[in-house]
Amino acid sequence: SQQGEEDPQALSIQEGENATMNCSYKTSINNLQWYRQNSGRGLVHLILIRSNEREKHSGRLRVTLDTSKKSSSLLITASRAADTASYFCATAARGSNYKLTFGKGTLLTVNP
Amino acid sequence: NAGVTQTPKFQVLKTGQSMTLQCAQDMNHEYMSWYRQDPGMGLRLIHYSVGAGITDQGEVPNGYNVSRSTTEDFPLRLLSAAPSQTSVYFCASSSPRAGGDTGELFFGEGSRLTVL
Numbered sequence: 001s002q003q004g005e006e007d008p009q010a011l012s013i014q015e016g017e018n019a020t021m022n023c024s025y026k027t028s029i030n031n032l033q034w035y036r037q038n039s040g041r042g043l044v045h046l047i048l049i050r051s052n053e054r055e056k057h058s059g060r061l062r063v064t065l066d067t068s069k070k071s072s073s074l075l076i077t078a079s080r081a082a083d084t085a086s087y088f089c090a091t092a093a094r095g096s097n098y099k100l101t102f103g104k105g106t107l108l109t110v111n112p
Numbered sequence: 113n114a115g116v117t118q119t120p121k122f123q124v125l126k127t128g129q130s131m132t133l134q135c136a137q138d139m140n141h142e143y144m145s146w147y148r149q150d151p152g153m154g155l156r157l158i159h160y161s162v163g164a165g166i167t168d169q170g171e172v173p174n175g176y177n178v179s180r181s182t183t184e185d186f187p188l189r190l191l192s193a194a195p196s197q198t199s200v201y202f203c204a205s206s207s208p209r210a211g212g213d214t215g216e217l218f219f220g221e222g223s224r225l226t227v228l
Contacts, residue, residue: 030213031213033216033217035217040222041221041222042116042202042219042220042221042222043155043202043204043217043219044219045216045217045218048215048216088154088155090217092213092214097212097213097214098143098145098160098162098168098208098212098213098214099157099160099170099171100145100157100213100214100217101156101157101171102147102154102155102156103154104152104153104154105154
């Protein structure tokens with residue numbers, strides 16, 4: 001069973017707009033990770049946020065984590081056409097630290 | 113630096129045939145894993161390994177076999193291929209973090225398998 005689920009399933013925006021994707025998970029975790037996948041390619045790691053962190057930034061990316069709500073969000077600011085990809089959150093339940101499970105992903109389309 | 117290399121990139125099998133998907137990494141990572149990706153299902157963990165000689169099952173292990181004789185290689189064997197195993201397979205590796213989790217995974221480019 002999937003630990004994390006992304007929302008929305010698909011998102012279409014214009015270049016320059018911000019994109020927000022959400023992830024909900026079911027059990028206590030040590031950390032949560034976000035990955036990007038361009039069509040037909042492997043996944044690329046974007047950012048990892050630990051359970052004792054609330055917010056983390058990396059370039060145009062901002063990730064938040066609310067452990068009380070078991071949810072995370074990924075914000076991409078000033079989006080570009082090159083940001084078009086699927087975005088996945090990944091978690092491992094405490095006690096199953098090496099079983100990293102992925103959600104079904106959000107397909108982001110950035111229109112030029 | 114090649115990272116994670118998967119071969120073959122594409123393969124077509126007939127039902128009942130066996131084959132091995134190869135995965136090699138040159139980053140001296142202790143952790144390696146295999147996922148399958150199906151439309152609408154996201155990525156599902158098949159098997160993983162935390163070091164040479166140590167393997168464990170993931171979410172969907174049935175029909176697959178793994179071994180880890182070296183740090184670099186983690187082959188995935190399909191024992192008797194079935195149409196339900198048609199999928200894209202990804203190998204990933206990482207250097208586990210202190211405190212015992214996978215940390216950042218590095219993925220290969222995938223192997224697309226079709227079973228007729």
